[in-house]
Amino acid sequence: MRKLNHLLKVGCAVFVFLIGIIGNSWGQNEKAYWNSHTQLIPMRLPSPPAGFKPEYIDLNGDGKPDAIKSMTHNNTPILWLDDDGNMKEGDLEGDMVNDCLLIDRNKDGIYGGQGDLIIDWVDEDGDGKADMQIVIEYPKEHNAGGHFMIVMDMDHDNIFNYINWNNFTLQCWDFSGLSDFYQDYSGRTAFLKIHTATYAMRDLRLNWENPFLFYDPDNDGLSEMAIRLLDSPKVKDSNYENRQLGGTIDWVSIAVDLDNDNTTNNEFDFDFTLGFQGEGFDYRDQVHPIKNMRGLPEADQFFIDPRYRQLTELVYPDHDSAWDLIFQRGKWDRINFVYDEDDDCGRWERVEFYDPKDPFKIGTRKGGIDNNSQSDAAGDRGEWDMDNSGKARLYLSRFDGRLHLYGAETGVWRIDQNAKYFQGFDRSWRNRDPQKFATVLYSDLDNNGFFDHIEYDLDGDSIMETVIDFKELGIDDKCELIDVSKFTYKDFTAMAKRMSEGIWKRANQAVEVARQYGINPLWYAKWMQASTIREKYNRGYWLQFYLYKDMENLFIRQGDADKLRQLNQAYYSGDWSIIEKKTKRSS
Template sequence: MNNRRKDIFANLHFLPQGMSLFLFGLILLLASCQEKKTNKYIATEKKPATHQKHTYRNGQQNKVMTPFRLPLAASKIKYIDLDKDGDPDVMEYTIKGGIPVRWIDDDDDMTNKDLEGDMDNDCVMLDLNKDGSYSGPKDLVVDWSDEDGDQKADIQAIVDNNTRDNKGKWTSHYIWFLDDDHDGVFGYIDWDKLGFEGWDHEGRANFFTDYNGKSTMLKVHITTWNIKDLSYNWENPFLFFDQDNDGLSEMAIRMVDEPIAIKDSKDTNIVWDFSHHISMSQMTFDLDNDTRPGNELDYDMSLKFKGQGFDYSDQVHTFNNIKGLPEANKYFEDPRWRNTEKLIFPDHETGYDLVFSKGKWKECWFVFDEDDDCQRWERVEFYDPKDPFKIGAKNGGLDNNPQADPAGDRGEWDLDFSGNGQLYVSPMDGKIHLFGAETGYWRIDQNATYFQGWQGWRGPNLQPEDFDKAEPNKFGTIKYEDTDKNGFFDRMSFDLDGDFKFEETISLNDLGLKDQAKLYQPAKMKYKDYQNLFTEVANNQWINAQNALNVAQQHHISTGWYAPLSNPKSIREKYHDGYWLGLYLYKDLKRATKENKTFQNLLKKAYFSSNWKLLLQ
């Protein structure tokens, strides 16, 4: 018996022995319970907080300082004079982790006092698997070239390799970056991981790789020694346009030459070739030009063309200085890319026009970022023409593409290319639509609750910015149909309560309204024309909403409820708030006048012709 218990028992000496033993036991029991309760709270306070663990594809989440540079030498530097001219052409050393590094001096300005090569016209090779090759399986090579002699790089090549026995796609890179705006930014290497990381960024969309401003990227995920002709590429090119010279991109075009597997190749390593045809082109536009620091990428609308495409083998670009030091060829298992003097791709001056002048297309897809939450580096990703009510990556719905916004975008598809990629503004809703589209769906995310962010990958590619719950359980849907096959939508169906059933369908034909509108031909449009078109659409949405307010007030409907939608501060807010304000007032007027069938019919005509003046007295 411990001392504390002895003291308790002694204080019960005045009671009969049986009763004292009973009370003593009861006191010990209560004390034990209290002690356990106290210990429980103490243990809870001492226990460290736990957080749900996620495996993110982007390893940037746990970085303290961004590794912008290659680590300096951790060993003695060895200098090698390849051309016997008295100065070094190569330096070798190891960095942390014992990784061997080799620099090749392609412009003959290296000295034996240099701590590393330069980034204007040199090449760095990393023997990541330490097998002595530097350019073999799983190694990394980065090469810079100065084309105009200003001692600043204009071109960067990034080459990392797969293993010899893996000749497939997606596990290696062969990339060229052209710094068209001379800002010195190219592809970003994570020098901790020692690999290309095209998605690392600061803030929401300030990417370290050169997607901002005017630049060109050529890329394929195949090892160079498996490709027949290295003057061609897969994303060939990815063009970024800076239309107002603010260092940010307002437009981008991606052109794809899909790799073709070579059968019965004499060289068992060469298993891929390119068709020399652009068989798919995607273009995207920042319609309100609202990019700025903190909102570096904000595309609003994309067009995709698929089909036979066009031959671009005449789009040859020759270069003066991307060919490396001949004496260094012995260091490369595949020196072909180091000896090229040409790359073949459509550029900023020709690419857009070639899509329309030479392209033979079978389909055109359209997507509009209605909730304005896309800060992806490449485009507003497309919805698929699939089930409007299924949701989830690769689940057979509109957002089947893992990069697509689960909700908030509007997709339309011209699957026979009858509309030739033309656009129009429909009187039904005052929005830009794809001429020739048979159907379209707008999956509503009114307030961008399910924020897409900069990349939008879902599933195993979850990014640190993405919400754990990336997909809504309930969403509204608007369906568009061209029932008379004239290229213009003439019927809308609304599911605005999220029960996956359309509670209202409106037919312009039944209302005696025309569905036709002015056609806009992208083939004849410049970026400024797209911007002007959207500005006109947004202003008209707002004017229409003001007319709706006047009609509602004439019918004694209080409109102050919608004050949050009544003070737009930008072109985009005029577009967004104007549409929603008009829809709310339309529904209010329907309820308030439900007994007046004549007015109800006139109300539908006014709303779905974007002409509220029909109801103004």
């Protein structure tokens, strides 16, 4: 009996102990916000712990709360400021319409100071929806970087910047799938940004990326064009003590989705980028008044630099003025061009430029064409007009039917047929640069603006085994010029369709000519089927090139130098009738 009683006591004790553990765990889970420590995406600011009582502050003495001192996860202090007069006691947070959130990340009791994060929403038109969001991220140490970013919601989808609410950092590069970014880069939108603290800037009306413009001409909620305009700091140093902007745009990129094939799971698919460098243009007359930015003056005490809340205007080229300012007002020394030949670009900014450097060196900052850490290791085609002799005009060449930069002295295509290597901010840690790659070099030897000299290294040994010279072949390199300075997006898509259809037509002509010489094109049956603009562009090029090389091999084996010359003339002039067998007329 004693043994039974002892067992019952032990059992009861264990039961009470387990209940205590479960109860304590339940209580802890009740207090913490449910998504504070999970592996799920942190999409919002965690609510204060259960039972926490916020402090309500009346800053202007009108008897109503103007601020909420509260707490978020990890005991991080936060401060909500009411800039539209609708805060009341009992609220756990401000609104995301016209209020301001300050996060004391370093827990030093200063909410908008060194090491802290500020998110400020502005409703300019009073419709109850924020039109602008300002994010200021101050570095841990004075003059050690930071962010000052303004996002403008022009398509009224209420999507702004992306904050990682687990560690309270700006992470505007995070995405889902291939290119579905959490930051609002899709649709008609814009942002202004500089990687420095506001207190290091004299004029907060100006910015470095000033602005980054996204266009949605077909109104599908995705971006078909993006223009980046830079006001490069004229005074700067490695310690970020000075980032003074002069009001001059001196660097521009224009990225275009030529075939308009962006869609769900392929949100960004820019095909080429046109770049401008030089003296640029003064944009200080591009003034945009700001309504409703000014919050309570009494709240300035919480900010290490409250000047941004006192702004009444911003100065930047907008969606409507940027294009003409670039082409009409801009003074440019150099034009850059890059085409995404392997169609693997999922970046929101642009197809990243190649540099006019060594075509055979590869790797970030290794002195090759992919020297830029964000460029594609292989697969893109870069061309450079180093004196702007071509005035940013383009042309469709006869030798490959593709888009080229008029005035470019040189060009390089580093081939990546299967798109194994691609660009992106994450390229460095992927460590997937190819060890060997095929290369095509383009040159304008007669300096008339059109490429007339092409070299091939197809086996990847850095030795150009094939050299084609148009002058030696008697081929006229001149083509019709394309002036994009007055283009609309419809003009770009029409040009892309014309280019694609032209390549596909010549590919089918090559099929018929190859058959005449006994070459079976069915080896390339995969490439003989195409329906989209991209498929006709890509498969048409490769189908024609492979058949050309097969015919070249045939004539070399036959020792027929005349046919070989005619073949080169036919392929590089885009006129297959030169080598087409003529049928005899019956008498």
